[in-house]
Amino acid sequence: MTPLVLQPQSEAELGEMIRAAEGPVSLRGGGTRGVAYGPGTVLETAGLSGISLYEPGALTLVAGAGTPLAEVEAVLSAQNQRLAFEAPDLRRALQRHGVSTLGGVVATNASGPRRVQAGAARDHLIGVRFVDGMGTVVKSGGRVMKNVTGLDLVKLMAGSHGTLGVITQVAFKLQAVPECAVTLQTQVPLSAGLALLRRALGSPFEVSGAAYGPFGAALRVEGMEASVRYRVASLKALLGGDWVETAGDALWVGVRDAQGLNDGALWRVSCKPTAAEGVVAALAGVAHQAIFDWGGGLIWIAVQGLGDAGAALIRGAVAGVGHATLMRGTGAAAFAPEAAGVAALSRALRAQFDPKGILNAGIMG
Amino acid sequence: MDMPLPDQRILNARDGLIARLRGVLPADAVIADPAETRAYECDALAAYRCAPLAVVLPRTTAEVSAVLRLCSQMGVKVVPRGAGTSLAGGSFPTADCVVLGVARMNAVIETDYDNRFIRVQTGRTNLAVTGAVEADGWFYAPDPSSQLACAIAGNIAMNSGGAHCLKYGVTTNNLLGVTIVLMSGEVVEIGGPWSDAPGLDLLGVICGSEGQLGIVTEAYLRILPKPEGARPVLMGFAANEVAGACVADIIRAGLLPVAIEFMDRPCIRACEDFAKAGYPDCEALLIVEVEGSPAEIDAQLARIKDIALRHNPVAYRESGSEEESRKIWLGRKSAFGAMGNIADYMCLDGTIPVSELPYVLRRIAEMSAAVGLSVANVFHAGDGNMHPLILYNANKPGDLELCEALGADILKLCVEVGGCLTGEHGVGVEKRDLMPVQFNPADLEAQLRVKDVFDPDWLLNPAKVFPLDVTASRRAS
Ligand SMILES: Cc1cc2nc3c(=O)[nH]c(=O)nc-3n(C[C@H](O)[C@H](O)[C@H](O)COP(=O)(O)OP(=O)(O)OC[C@H]3O[C@@H](n4cnc5c(N)ncnc54)[C@H](O)[C@@H]3O)c2cc1C
Ligand SMILES: Cc1cc2nc3c(=O)[nH]c(=O)nc-3n(C[C@H](O)[C@H](O)[C@H](O)COP(=O)(O)OP(=O)(O)OC[C@H]3O[C@@H](n4cnc5c(N)ncnc54)[C@H](O)[C@@H]3O)c2cc1C
Numbered sequence: 154m155t156p157l158v159l160q161p162q163s164e165a166e167l168g169e170m171i172r173a174a175e176g177p178v179s180l181r182g183g184g185t186r187g188v189a190y191g192p193g194t195v196l197e198t199a200g201l202s203g204i205s206l207y208e209p210g211a212l213t214l215v216a217g218a219g220t221p222l223a224e225v226e227a228v229l230s231a232q233n234q235r236l237a238f239e240a241p242d243l244r245r246a247l248q249r250h251g252v253s254t255l256g257g258v259v260a261t262n263a264s265g266p267r268r269v270q271a272g273a274a275r276d277h278l279i280g281v282r283f284v285d286g287m288g289t290v291v292k293s294g295g296r297v298m299k300n301v302t303g304l305d306l307v308k309l310m311a312g313s314h315g316t317l318g319v320i321t322q323v324a325f326k327l328q329a330v331p332e333c334a335v336t337l338q339t340q341v342p343l344s345a346g347l348a349l350l351r352r353a354l355g356s357p358f359e360v361s362g363a364a365y366g367p368f369g370a371a372l373r374v375e376g377m378e379a380s381v382r383y384r385v386a387s388l389k390a391l392l393g394g395d396w397v398e399t400a401g402d403a404l405w406v407g408v409r410d411a412q413g414l415n416d417g418a419l420w421r422v423s424c425k426p427t428a429a430e431g432v433v434a435a436l437a438g439v440a441h442q443a444i445f446d447w448g449g450g451l452i453w454i455a456v457q458g459l460g461d462a463g464a465a466l467i468r469g470a471v472a473g474v475g476h477a478t479l480m481r482g483t484g485a486a487a488f489a490p491e492a493a494g495v496a497a498l499s500r501a502l503r504a505q506f507d508p509k510g511i512l513n514a515g516i517m518g
Numbered sequence: 519m520d521m522p523l524p525d526q527r528i529l530n531a532r533d534g535l536i537a538r539l540r541g542v543l544p545a546d547a548v549i550a551d552p553a554e555t556r557a558y559e560c561d562a563l564a565a566y567r568c569a570p571l572a573v574v575l576p577r578t579t580a581e582v583s584a585v586l587r588l589c590s591q592m593g594v595k596v597v598p599r600g601a602g603t604s605l606a607g608g609s610f611p612t613a614d615c616v617v618l619g620v621a622r623m624n625a626v627i628e629t630d631y632d633n634r635f636i637r638v639q640t641g642r643t644n645l646a647v648t649g650a651v652e653a654d655g656w657f658y659a660p661d662p663s664s665q666l667a668c669a670i671a672g673n674i675a676m677n678s679g680g681a682h683c684l685k686y687g688v689t690t691n692n693l694l695g696v697t698i699v700l701m702s703g704e705v706v707e708i709g710g711p712w713s714d715a716p717g718l719d720l721l722g723v724i725c726g727s728e729g730q731l732g733i734v735t736e737a738y739l740r741i742l743p744k745p746e747g748a749r750p751v752l753m754g755f756a757a758n759e760v761a762g763a764c765v766a767d768i769i770r771a772g773l774l775p776v777a778i779e780f781m782d783r784p785c786i787r788a789c790e791d792f793a794k795a796g797y798p799d800c801e802a803l804l805i806v807e808v809e810g811s812p813a814e815i816d817a818q819l820a821r822i823k824d825i826a827l828r829h830n831p832v833a834y835r836e837s838g839s840e841e842e843s844r845k846i847w848l849g850r851k852s853a854f855g856a857m858g859n860i861a862d863y864m865c866l867d868g869t870i871p872v873s874e875l876p877y878v879l880r881r882i883a884e885m886s887a888a889v890g891l892s893v894a895n896v897f898h899a900g901d902g903n904m905h906p907l908i909l910y911n912a913n914k915p916g917d918l919e920l921c922e923a924l925g926a927d928i929l930k931l932c933v934e935v936g937g938c939l940t941g942e943h944g945v946g947v948e949k950r951d952l953m954p955v956q957f958n959p960a961d962l963e964a965q966l967r968v969k970d971v972f973d974p975d976w977l978l979n980p981a982k983v984f985p986l987d988v989t990a991s992r993r994a995s
Contacts, residue, residue, distance in 0.1 A: 210766040211872045211902075233772070268713060275722060276691050291964040292957075297869040298901035299688065299941035301677045301726050302949075302956055303983065304965040308690065308722020312715060329772025351632050357655075357743045379817040380810060387811075423714040425633050450713050476716040489716045494706035498971060499718045505967040517717055 162200040164282065164290055164321045170196065171319065172288030177514045180315040182257030183221065184249065193511070198256050201321050206296065209234060212327040213296050215280070218256030218320040225255060229327060237328035238274050239265025239409055246411045246419060247481055256320045262312030265409035266362040266373065269354060269447050271328070275311035280324035283310055285317065286507025296324045309502075315513040317506040333378040335385050336362070336404055337396040338371045344430055346370035349392050350448040351426055356391055358384040364408045366444040371404055408446050414455035417441075418462035418482025422452040424475025435470035436463065461485050488518045519566065519947055521981050522993065524614035528594055532571050535594060539574060539616070542584040547622075549573040558599065558617045562664075563607040563948055565918060570597065570611035575622045579697055579705055579735040582618065586733065587703030589616055595980045596701070598729040600672030601643065603664045605865055606946025608676065608728050612980055620671045623735060626650045635694055635711045637738050640671035644678075647739060656741045659686035662942070663851065674734050677726030679942035684900040685776040685809070686742070688942065690725040695738035698724060698731070701973045711738050723968060728944050729979040731972035745809040748776065750846045751819055753826050754800035754833035758782060761802035762875040764829045765899045768806065769872070773821055779805040779850050780899035782879065785857075785907070786849075788894055792856030795849035798833035804899065805850055853896045854907075861892075861909040864921050868932030869941035872902045881931055882906055889924050891917075903941035904932070930955050945983045953985055962988055 159178070161167035171178070177193030198219035206215040209232045216225060222240055229235050240263040244250060257263075259281070264273035271277075280294035293306035310320060341349065349370050350363040362373030374384045389396050406412070411419065417440070422432055429449030433441075440457040456463035464485030467477045476489040491499065499517075503510070528535075539548045549555055550572045559567040571594070576582045589596050595615040602609050611617050623639035629651060630636070636658070638647060644665040647658040661680035662668055672678070674696065679688040686692065695709030709721040724731055755761040765778055781789065781803045790797045797803060808818040819836060826834060837843040849856075857863045870878050879895060886893040886908070897904040906928055910921035929939050929949065933956050939949050953962060962984060969976070969984075969992075976993050 208871070208873060210770050212769060213871065262714070262719070264714075272687065272691055273713070275719060276687060285964065289960050289963075292961050293964070295936065295938050295956075297871055297937045297941070299679055299683070299869045299898070299903040300938045301942055301944055302938045302940050303945065303953065303962070304730070304968050305677070305690070305723055305726045306964060306968070308719050308725070309968070311722065312719045317718075329770070329774075331772060354634060355631055355743055357745050377814075377817055377821075380814040383811055383813055423712045423716075425711050427632050447713060475710075475712040476714075478716070491717050492707065494704060495708060495717065495720065498706065498720060501971040502718060502968065505971055506964070 157194065159194055159196040160200050161196070164201065164284065167201070167319060167321060168284050168288040168290055171284055171286065174509070174511055176511065178511050180319055180513055182219065182254035182260070184251040196319065198254060198319065204228060213324065214327055215296055215322065215324040216255055217322055218254060218259070220255050221252040222255060222258055223252060233330045234327045235330050236277060236325060237267055237271040238263065238277055239267045240274065241265050241409045241411070243410060243480070246414060255323050259311050259320055259323050260313060260315050266364060266405050266446050269363055269450070270359065270361040275308050277325050278307055278311050278323060279326050281307050281310045281320055282322040283318035283320045286509055286512050291318065294324065298326050314517050316503055316517050318512065331375040331377065333381045334373060334375040334400070334402070335381050336371055336373050336399045337385060337388060338369050338399060338404070339394050339396045340369040341394065347426070347429060347445060347449045352392060353388055354448045356388065358387050362405050362408070363448040364444065364446045366408065367413065368404055373405060408444055411444060411453040414442055414444065414453055417455050417457035418459070418484070419480045420454040420456065420463065420467055420477050421480050422454060422467065422471055422475060422477040424450065424452065424471050426450045428471070428474035432467065432470045435466045439463065439466070486518050487516070490518065520986060521612060522986065524612060528571070528614040531592065535592060536572050538588055538592070539572060539585065542588055543574060543576060543581055547575050547577065547581065549575065558602070558611060558619065561602040561604040561607060561609045563605055563610065563946065565912070566607055566610050566947065568611050568613055570613070570615050570617045573617045573619060575619050577622050579699060582699045582733055582735050583703045583705050585616070585618060586699055586701055590701050590703065590975065590977060593975070593977070595977045597979050598671070598675070598733045600641065600669030600675070601667050603668045604672060604676065604944065604946060605867070606940070606944045606948040608672070608944050608946040608982065610947055615980065618733060620669065620733070620735065627736060630711065631656065633711050634741055635738050636741050637736060638670060640674065640734050640737055641669050644668050644670060644673055651741055652744070655744050657744050658739055658741055659692055660689050663854070670737055670739070671734055674725055674737060675727065675729050676942065676944040679898070679903065681777045681779060681898065684778060684898070685774055690722060692740045693721065693725055693737060694740055696721060696724060696734045697736035698734050700732045701975065701978050709738065728946065728983050730969050730983055732978070746811045747815060748807055748809045749815045749819065749837050750805050750807040750843055751822065751837065752797070752833070752835045752846045753804045753806070753831045754798040755802045755804070755829065756800060756832055758802045758879045759876040760829050761804055762872070764804065764826055765875070766872060767825045767828070768822060769900065771821065771825060773818060775806045775808050775822070775900065777805065777807040778898070778900035780895070780897050781850065781853070782895040784892060785853060785894035785896045788856040788860055789849035789853055792859050793849045793852040795845050797849050800832045805846055850896065857894060857907050857909065862912040863907045863909050864925055866904065866906045866908070866925050866928055867940045867943040868929045868937055869901070869903045870932050870935050870937035872899070874935040874937070875899070875902070878904070878931060878935060882928055885927055886924060889920055891921060891924055902937065926952055947982055950983060951985050966992065
């Protein structure tokens with residue numbers, strides 16, 4: 154008899170379980186996601202845990218997909234290093250408990266405010282191992298920073314939400330924590346604030362955060378102390394106005410985790426930065442709150458009181474300039490419908506990697 | 519190198535094919551005269567040449583689509599081509615193929631500084647992308663040494679890197695979206711001027727796919743504001759191991775130079791003879807470049823100097839002017855030319871974990887001594903991407919084969935120590951048969967399945983990337 158929850162302790166055992174599976178299998182890393190699990194058996198990756206290689210001098214880490222993110226962050230922090238893409242902690246926003254895992258971070262291609270400078274999980278992922286829908290173990294990439302050998306399945310697995318395979322091991326390139334970080338803040342109206350952020354991003358002063366929210370417009374500058382001092386002064390001169398300097402990461406953690414957007418449906422909108430204002434303007438007259446990250450390229454929006462969670466308004470406004478994912482709430486599909494050509498390719502890829510159609514079936518639409 | 523026998527049926531249909539190509543393209547876009555197709559017989563892996571059936575040079579995505587639709591109906595293979603600078607034989611034609619070159623598609627479609635992107639047709643050269651935005655203070659970061667000649671098309675297909683990728687990443691980290699034409703002729707838009715893919719990251723697998731999945735005709739590229747300035751420093755060391763340790767310490771210290779380039783003694787000598795850059799006579803040389811305002815540069819170089827001095831450099835020279843910077847880079851940038859001046863050479867491109875650098879350099883010296891060929895090393899040390907240059911004599915019977923065998927052994931060594939066969943040049947035909955060294959059958963099968971989705975009849979860029987025996991059944995059906 155199949156147990157209710159599968160808990161493989163090794164890649165080989167996982168392979169056997171998937172080969173034997175006849176019905177849908179829902180993958181669970183730390184279970185910190187918000188969407189309900191699909192039908193069928195739940196498979197937990199917690200047993201595929203542990204750091205197998207950490208070379209600080211080469212800025213490389215290899216670990217099991219079930220390894221808790223927090224464990225990795227603690228190990229890196231002891232060597233003054235980090236994962237540069239700032240994986241969010243969405244437990245509060247998604248009303249979940251549990252511990253986020255490396256596999257979940259990769260499967261959702263997680264990223265935070267530093268994306269404007271350093272990219273997302275996909276840009277730091279240098280190797281994966283996974284078990285496909287037939288139970289076969291596949292590897293792509295490796296543990297070196299530059300690698301163009303064969304098709305880049307590493308990127309394909311990042312953000313695949315468990316629909317192409319169960320990730321068993323991941324390799325990341327790391328970043329040294331810079332010695333200094335300063336946040337600049339100013340209170341200005343939305344339109345002016347977003348324009349300031351875009352100007353800062355278009356300057357040579359290497360901003361690693363550019364957000365707008367209840368705190369006003371905020372910029373982050375990181376690096377060597379002397380360099381940060383210089384760039385902060387240059388940004389102030391370039392942008393004009395009154396900027397307050399603060400140290401510490403609290404504001405950026407708040408932006409990263411969509412803090413404060415606890416009521417109603419929660420959307421994550423990825424768009425052309427100059428389109429951001431228009432997207433939110435489409436919600437005029439509807440109760441909502443928004444936080445803008447990436448200079449407007451990412452908008453977190455909480456919408457209250459609409460049956461479709463606001464899908465028609467938001468997806469209508471973002472059509473052609475980006476797309477919107479429903480992270481919390483019901484009444485609309487989580488992922489935006491894709492154009493026919495893209496949808497056909499994606500469907501065909503899933504059929505190749507998971508011909509039985511059992512892995513996280515249907516969760517990406 | 520083995521190539522499949524050309525398809526006689528297609529060779530026989532050549533005249534009809536050319537007539538039909540002329541039916542869907544303007545007259546000057548179809549080249550069939552063997553004297554004129556000669557320029558397309560090889561890429562920068564010039565040891566291998568083959569005349570294609572015809573060359574087409576379309577100007578629009580619609581024309582590309584028309585050609586692919588026609589070729590797929592007739593079962594004719596197509597080899598995509600950018601500028602033909604591939605060092606891996608990526609755009610090497612087969613006798614039964616049509617070469618589709620995008621060189622005439624070189625327009626800038628849109629420049630948007632507010633949203634930090636440029637949209638171009640992919641035949642535009644890498645340097646001309648930066649050229650289009652430079653006057654306004656912007657640049658496109660990936661900078662292969664071939665950037666004057668190579669096209670964005672080839673950069674995307676090979677996921678090319680450059681000297682500055684340590685800081686800015688390679689092509690895939692700077693690509694936002696593409697227009698791709700599938701072999702069926704279908705045009706698909708993937709990604710766009712926003713950051714996240716809405717569904718599967720198709721863009722990620724298209725970048726670096728070496729023309730196996732479709733023909734990329736337009737691209738959205740991330741552009742960046744130009745740094746205020748840059749300054750290199752040159753340091754010489756008494757041993758490769760010491761230079762390697764210095765690189766590790768710089769990285770460990772959290773300094774982020776834009777480039778860390780490494781040259782060994784044979785390479786230093788050759789470059790010095792050729793370019794007279796004034797390099798010190800030593801075992802190993804590093805060029806480290808940092809960016810920022812003058813004060814930021816001073817601060818970073820002070821740190822780097824502290825670290826370097828701990829390793830007792832035999833030379834330490836900071837650039838004090840534009841002219842000195844140019845001289846420091848001169849030798850490095852002319853490395854390939856310098857080698858070409860001495861002998862024929864083959865350029866390898868394996869990547870290794872940086873910690874294995876001293877061991878791998880020692881092994882390469884032993885292996886090359888054993889077969890009696892010289893190897894010079896020049897590479898991107900910050901990320902472990904090596905470029906051993908094996909010198910040989912093309913006119914001496916057997917020398918090319920000896921060189922290729924040594925090259926294969928060096929690449930196997932790279933894989934053995936935890937690295938890979940190619941860091942930025944791609945597999946092409948050159949490393950095709952070595953793929954099983956790095957990948958087992960299941961790993962390769964997963965890649966073939968992706969190809970099956972995009973190009974089910976296996977007509978695009980045939981006999982590349984994957985070993986012939988592994989793809990035989992797919993190519994036959
Ligand atoms: C619809 C939706 C979209 C999201 N998109 C993003 C995003 O774009 N960026 C972002 O930063 N955060 C995103 N998240 C949040 C993300 O889920 C969490 O931030 C966290 O990273 C997940 O970690 P976890 O270990 O708890 O994973 P879980 O919550 O357990 O799983 C997250 C997803 O990944 C899959 N998964 C988990 N482990 C594996 C594995 N080993 N192999 C294959 N698949 C696995 C799960 O099936 C699930 O689909 C999204 C959440 C939802 C609900
Ligand atoms: C002197 C020299 C220095 C070099 N330095 C570097 C370096 O520093 N870094 C680096 O990464 N590379 C370097 N290269 C290698 C080469 O320049 C790169 O691989 C470059 O990206 C190739 O571009 P291309 O336009 O010449 O492509 P081509 O050689 O024409 O083609 C390369 C590949 O792309 C495919 N292709 C071409 N156009 C398309 C299209 N439109 N759609 C789909 N596929 C297509 C081809 O089929 C082929 O497989 C160097 C080469 C030389 C000769």
